[in-house]
Amino acid sequence: MRLETCIRKGLRLKSHRVQQVREELDRLVAEIEWIPGRTLICSNCSRRTARIHARQVQREWRDLSVRDRPLVLRYAPVRVRCPVCGPRVEHLPWAHKWQRITKALAGVIARLSRQLSRKETAAAYVLMQQIRLRAAGTALATAQVTTLRERLLKMAAWVQRSVRRIVIHFPVNYPWLDCWKHIAQATFVTS
Numbered sequence: 292m293r294l295e296t297c298i299r300k301g302l303r304l305k306s307h308r309v310q311q312v313r314e315e316l317d318r319l320v321a322e323i324e325w326i327p328g329r330t331l332i333c334s335n336c337s338r339r340t341a342r343i344h345a346r347q348v349q350r351e352w353r354d355l356s357v358r359d360r361p362l363v364l365r366y367a368p369v370r371v372r373c374p375v376c377g378p379r380v381e382h383l384p385w386a387h388k389w390q391r392i393t394k395a396l397a398g399v400i401a402r403l404s405r406q407l408s409r410k411e412t413a414a415a416y417v418l419m420q421q422i423r424l425r426a427a428g429t430a431l432a433t434a435q436v437t438t439l440r441e442r443l444l445k446m447a448a449w450v451q452r453s454v455r456r457i458v459i460h461f462p463v464n465y466p467w468l469d470c471w472k473h474i475a476q477a478t479f480v481t482s
């Protein structure tokens with residue numbers, strides 16, 4: 292089966308199709324298109340309509356990886372002309388409103404975090420205690436575990452993996468970078 296067909300079936304697309312899958316840097320990008328004439332669903336009232344008001348700018352949703360390569364869906368959502376609500380963004384079958392990841396990927400993350408909460412709570416506890424110890428002398432020296440988690444663990448970062456090392460790219464204005472580095476150097480081997 293072609294990858295395009297495989298993705299279309301996986302996402303259960305009825306009014307959209309996968310135009311093509313392209314390689315971009317280390318990612319696979321599936322370009323999704325609305326099939327003209329097919330009805331779309333109003334995201335406000337769930338009524339179907341084939342009347343189009345406008346197109347939005349292209350957006351991307353991160354999906355499950357394909358053979359270890361990140362798969363991204365790219366699509367310009369349609370603003371439908373709903374007979375009841377007027378111009379509204381269409382309901383997208385693959386993602387919840389405002390989410391930048393697909394339902395499939397969100398499901399996997401939720402399952403993993405449930406497993407983590409059962410099996411690795413103790414390990415997570417030990418890690419947090421270690422981080423607290425190593426935070427001595429930093430701006431986070433007296434921070435509670437919840438604060439440490441918020442500032443050191445719960446942030447978006449781009450993780451680049453190679454055979455020899457893992458490189459973490461932080462957001463440009465990440466305010467706790469110095470603390471993070473200090474604690475990481477005290478806890479793990481980092482450069």
Ligand SMILES: [Zn+2]
Nearest residue numbers: 333336373376
């Ligand atoms: Zn509507």
